Amino acid sequence: MKKDQKIIHPKGCPHQLRAIKDTMELLSGKWKFQIIGTLILSGATRFMELKRALDGIAPKKLSKDLQELEINQLITRTVKDTKPITVEYAITEHGRTLDKLINEITEWGLTHRKEIIK
Amino acid sequence: MKKDQKIIHPKGCPHQLRAIKDTMELLSGKWKFQIIGTLILSGATRFMELKRALDGIAPKKLSKDLQELEINQLITRTVKDTKPITVEYAITEHGRTLDKLINEITEWGLTHRKEIIK
């Protein structure tokens, strides 16, 4: 192939790739999508309930991920005036925009599992 | 709250969470969705083209991620009998099932960027 052959349609789609990168910077990792998924599916959930739902997560990890999600305005943290005090985590309006994405991730996981069993 | 108050709808949705986990085990990380996105958007692409499209990726990392994606049957690797030889990576039929997911990730990234600018 000649060196200076012009590529008419240069590969790479900077806008889309940047968008993918943005999303994954916030949400990649082992637990974040599972946390959001739980809050979407189950509604407002307390710390210990989350810990039980997310089988195997360490409290330190759960605490850290929840803080990051809160900072990014995807969830809220509310201290309830109960005895003993409980803390409730809930999805925000902005977090709700992840509904379809979480759905696709879940669907694809199911599809893929079926595919590799074959 | 009484200790033994029965929770009618126990929190946690094991099936969905397992599916999310499955997906993210294959695809979380900095580059995999970007690689798949490029192959979906641009069609079959050579190693060096991918390297250029994925701004900043190290050849070692690209090589490793491509191998993992191939092992999971999401992409194919084809050595072309050109001079010099070129290697073309392409999305598989199974990889195509990620179309909607990639789309959602991209859309959400754009949405989120607009949201946080506000």
Add this chain to the structure above:
DNA sequence: TAAATTGGTTTCCTTTAGGAAACTAGTTTC
């Protein structure tokens, strides 16, 4: 009074992710 539950934090540790730079080998162009 002892044990358990609340929502975490602290410390220590191992594993994985990821990047920089140098290098390889075959081919081809200058």
Add this chain to the structure above:
DNA sequence: GAAACTAGTTTCCTAAAGGAAACCAATTTA
């Protein structure tokens, strides 16, 4: 013959992710 391009590999390194266990203060139940 020198340089450049093909597609990687190798080595070395740092930073981040993640887990285990212990601990904490306040409250409540047994």
